Amino acid sequence: MWRVLRASLLRVRAARDWARGAATGQPPKEERDPAPAPYRDTVLLPRTRFPAQLPGRLQPQKCGFSELYSWQRQRKTKKEFCLHDGPPYANGDPHVGHALNKILKDITNRFHMMRGYKVHYVPGWDCHGLPVEMKALSELQAQDLSAMEIRQKARKFAERAIEKQKSAFIRWGIMADWTNCYYTFDGKYEAKQLSVFQKMYEKGYIYQDYKPVFWSPSANTALAEAELEYNEQHISRSVYIKFPLLKSPPKLASVMDGLSKISLLVWTTQPWTVPANQAVCYMPNSEYSVVKCTNTSECYILAADRVESLAAILDMQFEVISTFKGIDLESGSCAHPTIPGKDSPLLPADHVTMAKGTGLVHTAPAHGMEDYSVAAHHQLPMDCLVDEGGFFTEAAGSELQNKAVLEEGNEAVIQMLQAAKSLLKEERYVHSYPYDWRTKKPVIIRASKQWFVNTANIKATTQEVLKKVKFVPASGQKRMLEMLDRRTFWCISRQRCWGVPIPVFYHKTTGESLINSQTIGNIIRIVEQQGSDAWWTLPVEQLLPREAVVGNHDALDYVKGQDVLDIWFDSGTSWARVLEDSDQQADLYLEGKDQLGGWFQSSVLTSVATRKKAPYKTLMIHGFTLGEKGEKMSKSIGNVVDPDVVINGGQDHSKEPPYGADVLRWWVAESNVFNEVLIGPAVLNAARNDINKLRNTLRFLLGNVAGFSPETDSVPASEMYVIDQYMLHLLQDYSNKVTEAYKEYDYSRVIRLLQAFHTRDLSNFYFSIIKDRLYCEEEKGLKRRSCQTVLAEVLDAVVRSVAPVLPHLAEEVFQHFPYKTELESVFRTGWINTSSVWKKPGLEEAVEGACAIRDSFLGSISGKNALEHEVVVVIEPGLFFELMEALQPEESSSISQLNEIMMASKTTLLTKLPKELASEEKIIEGNFLINLEGGDIREESSYKVIVQPAAGAKCPRCRRYTSDSALTVCPRCMEVIMTKSSPF
Template sequence: MTQQRDYKDTVFLPKTDFPMKAGLPQKEPGILARWQAEKVYAKLREARAGREKFILHDGPPYANGDIHIGHALNKVLKDAVVRTQSLLGKDAPFIPGWDCHGLPIEWKVEEAYRKKKRNKDEVPAEEFRAECRAYAAQWVEVQKAQFQRLGITGDWERPYLTMAPEAEALIVAELLKFAESGQLYRGAKPVMWSPVEKTALAEAEVEYEDIISTQIDVAFEIVESPIPELVGAYAVIWTTTPWTIPVNQALAYGPEVLYGLYEHEDGRKFICAVQLKNQVNERWLKDAGEIASWYGRDLAGTICRHPMHALGGFFAEPRPMLPGDFVTTDSGTGLVHMAPDHGEDDFALCKEHGINPKFVVEADGRYREDWAWLPRTDERSMSVINPKFNAPDGPVCSDLRQAGALLSASTDYQHSYPHSWRSKAKVIFRCTPQWFVPMDRPMAPFDYDVAPLGGVGAAVALGVRADRTATLRETALKAIADTAFYPDKGRNRIGSMVEGRPDWVLSRQRAWGVPITLFVDRKTGDYLVDPEVNARIIAAVREKGVDAWSEEAAPALLGPNYNPEDYERITDILDVWFDSGSTHAFVLESGTWPELQSPADLYLEGSDQHRGWFQSSLLESCATRGRAPYKAVLTHGFTMDAKGMKMSKSLGNTISPLAVMEEYGADIIRLWALSVDYTADHRIGPEILKGVADQYRKLRNTFRYLLGALHDYTPQEAVGVEDMPELERYMLSLLAELDARMKAAVEAYDFNTYTRALVDFCNEDLSAFFFDIRKDCLYCDHPADMKRRAYRTVLDAMFHALIRYAAPVLVFTAEEVWASRYPDAGSVHLLEWPELSDLKISEELSKKWLFAKLLRDSVLREIEEKRRNKEIRSSLEAKILFKSSGYFKEFGIPWEEFFIVSQVSMFLSEDVTLVQMPVHDLSDERRVIGTSENLYSSFVVQRIEHHKCGRCWRHLPEVTEDGALCGRCEDVVARLDAEAGAPAA
């Protein structure tokens, strides 16, 4: 055997410095610092100036702690929207913001007070608000850095804060628009109230949990009735809130419910719904026989007396039985006790019959000390939400039992009950004077042709004048119908909420927030409407913030025309949802950020915001502008743990995005967030993240291969499409199809499809197919050969398209890849959507290549089986024998390169019989491509006996000994040697 030459220097392996190991946690901060130093966001604004705008208005998170995985998902989705719209060539600025007022922040400051044994009520209000402001400011800076670490683009130097004086002034201005247009009223209605936080709560501040309550049956003696048999009998009510019995003022019946009169074994007679008799029997009635029955409507005019009537006064007053359409026979007794202080239905029905609330329960959940029926002295400090207060041996039940009115009491009733989202304590319905926005009052005409309310928002001329008679509810429902929702089911969700919601409760009894800046006439109870006074209030708040609304400042704010002693200065603050619901006004319209415009193209938040920010923004804008503040709404679900359970610190199943970035890098979080179906609840966990990291490695290796394969590529090497082999033209057609899918996904905000299409294309169409087939061409063909040039031309087109598609997803990696090939070309994030030729191939050709790919999968599986069994060491040691139809032979595909084998022999079906061989049928592939043609029948893989070429490693007949060259390699090496001036081998 002659000594063989080492041909490795004649093989063109991919060459790149781009590392396979990502090291994202170490690299990403440096890339982020470079973006900041080079002011990439500002350059992007400059590059897109004058283009069509796309505005995503950032829903403000609370500034009260490190970001969690829900924050990460939300901000990554927003970032993907902004970046893809910018990629399409639009001007898509992003102004991040924070919600800085409200209970979550105030509660944290109070927690610190409690640890220091300080009483918040003894601290001057300005000092307390200053601590809240400092707390919020601290967390704004922390979260700002954390969001930037996630790769979120935006104007981080100029975010919006609801606690900025100019923002507080504009929130006040928006409130005063409501006042000037008559869309405010002060009323006493039951609202959800937290005795722990001592304030009213919005529905969005409440969560529901299952609890077990005491259930009781209480007898009310009937003293008057148009039905003589009922006088002296007892109407029985059932309730799970014993604490409300001391404020009972009436009973309600269902007009169409059938009620029966029953005689108990103790001789007393009781009335309850016939349909519920079996349930009542189990609790206390004990199968008493029915005496008579009547429909509820027959009970009109019936009067009862309170079980504690002996206390006199309020308790001796008659308790009428009233018709209530809300009374059902789902549970209980079919009769409902009415406490207008503590129930919406109770309040409405009693008000209709002239019965007013008594305001018995204090802000902290305790009964007034002057109330006739009090807990015993040692229990006066007990709140009504205390289980002991409501227990069968608690003060209410004990007194009812002593009066002979407690028929049953047990602690086994499980049901869902509202709790404060912040303190986790149970809430109650409590009637207190509050400020409301009416949902069903016709809205008066308003005119905003000029800057509203003393110059705030002077940069905006809305030009709206409408003689509206529609209600806020009607206007909001129309706006919902005019809005696009992603997914569309969000329309029904928010629509049903708006359709059934009560009047908007604006007031809160707290300290940290924007004040309700109203002066109320002490004689008439009307609030003052004076544009000059309003202008002074707004100017003062703009100058000093919310501290400008003080008792000392009242005379100056009212001015010389009003006597401060004639007016009550309202000290309640605004519902924080009004703050965030007004952000469209001071962010999109105030002129502080002139690059923005209103309405926003998109609002994007979690599905819980249908009752939160989406709705408060909608109502605020509809009441002041007659339209929604957004054109479209996208909602995402909640992130669960790997088992589908809600994340909870107590369960220890939370995933911190900060920890994930420390271990894997931000691009892994981004890839996860944009891969899941975020329109529904979705999961994350250690194993899921490992899978995402594996996906990332495959994508990274795709780009690494492209960089290596395109080493020293220049445009002069490019080949026209018409001169390319069919495989290259097929791949360009697949790229065009991918491009169309990606664009459609961007327009639909469908990043799950967007990201998966990108991943699948890189893994399946490129790495496992195109790259694999053409690696022999890349490594071994001469650089000037047309096929190799065509391959690299297509790779260059692939690179420029894929790096742009990947940039909104893998923001750091895309920058690293781009800089590796074009170190002086600026940021990848300044690029626009790739320009591709709209190359399409015929359906017949497309079906041919689909079939060929499916055929290849079958062959490669069999080759791999041979390798596992050690019958061959590599696919190049294999040959394939096909028994097929003539059509199959005419495909024109270089099968050896296609299968990466050394020999493929084709036989017509009648030419040869493959006997005593493991033959593989391909009927499944024929079925998949939907054809009945007999394109092939079977194949077999065998070991080849020829020698191996020393350069391309194929086993061919012309290779005389292992290590010698095949004909193709001899020619290439000779050309290379000639070009290098070296003697031929």
């Protein structure tokens, strides 16, 4: 019959929350000691030394994790999985963001290792850059340190941070060869980085130019966009300025004739940039108006769409004299508002917006990206009046020299505008403004000579490459493509000394740069042998090969460049050092969402530029960690979660208990990591409780396979009880689904599947049904061995399925297996192994049908002891009756498979109501739909259930009401006792 029927009905399983069988998998107290003396010794209660509570102190070394990575690398297999580790920054203690990232990676690696892949995972650290340099210097009081002194201090600081972080990662159970990591300050790494630089330079992707870049006055260095954060509440001193018209545009001569005091009305949020003004820009296709102020009779030119709103802002009455197209402003010019005798041409530009301001844009080429484009097109001067510290230079004039442009310099310019009667209004303006993400101070845009990667030339290829990369979640692809689309160049030079030097020399007299394949190649060879310190310690003549010097010059005519490479270039070239094959791609990069504009992007740009391929096949993107109420973590709020405290506990264990590493790992796995991830005391307590429930389920499994050997005692599936076969059927379904969830990196679904399986299908359902068989049947009999076979399979599958998430618990359980295993670690035994014979068509209908009847029965007794009742089931002849008859061939039974599912003392199966039915007995009616052959056979059958008090006495051994007397055991128990006591 099983060959004909097909599994399909799942709807009733969700309703099973039966009173018998706690969610923990522990039997009720009554069942833990079900038989009084003299029968207690005949009951087979669970036996295991596995502790019920989470110990939290199991050390990774006891689990063999330190050797595990090396062991799996030595396996002979062609299947390899490469997860390239994005380098955490070596500038602080480990935090929960590290935990989220590293544990996600470890879950991924362990899963692939157990599935037979040779995992390639080399941990790394990002060691250079301003944050490390600043923290190292903050520990010192000394001033005027040499470049080498700063580098030595920064290196020692980074090394200390690395050791702290590495120890934490090991404690979290992260599997790796911790003696073989990569560091961006290692000479061989630096040489590989410079090799990528050389290839990009030779292909024309790297160039030097004088152009505006984001500049951090607080750090005295250029910044890339990825190094900015935006303060949404920044307050600027915005001003409305008059630029007096000097030369009327030819097309507007007739309009302007007879009008006096005509000015262009300009708005800016950065008054300090006005001294550098070189032009005023307009939108050619937009409409502009000449308006007359009825109060002062002055005339202004501004966007037609802004007339009404600006009249209100300036508290003026405007009379529109004429309206025209912006293109009509062509060939006009205006006077500079603070520099007498200087004029500013009126120029067309597409970046002018009508959404705010006046529709006319003040243009300072040294202090704006769009301004620079206009200046380059029209060959305007690009003089920068601001130095590296953010102070006005001598060229800005004596009134401004040495004043900080973001502070007193800004005030001084406003005062100059007032003195020249060019200022119409000043007001506070709250808006989003870029800040240096390291110093948390505002940045400026400032023109300087820097080194750039021309991303415009490789953008199209990179975008096509990224379309072939799998993104998890898929929405990450669109976001990354949009970020890349906005990127026209990448400034890769930094004015620091803690980093990899840009291998360029400058002529002492002309300042002309010297860089070519020979100069770079020589530096690469030196750095590979001595590290990048050599750039600062060796003289020029050793760094600059004679044959590379151009013309009649000598090496001594040159000086070494002082800039270092952007740390995003540092980390973005990690693929060149870590991936073993030059053509290799990592299967996975896994980092936080901030890396869509950071490491993910710098990695693909450098790889496409040199190899025309992405360094990764899949990108997984996770969110940030927040407090459990969704708030940002802050010491002032007191909601910062320290992973070390989570594992080992705080000073007061009553307030900060030690949870152990697996609680931290469970938190990561159960979270929806693709959004922001919440953590706090409530979250951690819930995780500990969840793990303890799982422990108790595993403890029940371990205790009930005591004395069982899978090799010699297993029962073939065809000989098992139907409920046992059904459990294997569910186990295969669970195993397939959890494997697919791991493959899709959906670890929260793994946890949901695990919890549903061990609480609903095991603890609440299967355990409650089989306890009588486990405890009271003959120890080595077929009935008990049948369910023990299933328990052994379930134990094996559950432990393997949870091992990537909870490796400490999995190893602990594995060490408590009552039967011997060949290998010492669960991680060396492979992934879940199920059998196709477990999936039997029709099995589900039989058990689901019996469970539907059981639900009706249990629902009618309101949580009372089911064993105190007998059940009469009436089903008309047909397929449903045949299914139930297969579970109970005899009319009435207390030991049938159907009665076991009912958990009653006796079940009677009839095709019609009994004639002697008492009138007061309640009849419960129900229906069950059988759906077979993919819907070809659909049969809805009705059934009736009659619940009666048990007629027998309570058996003192098994507590079922099947005995003739309360003083004697029931026939089943008597047979078991006699068999056990028999010498044969």
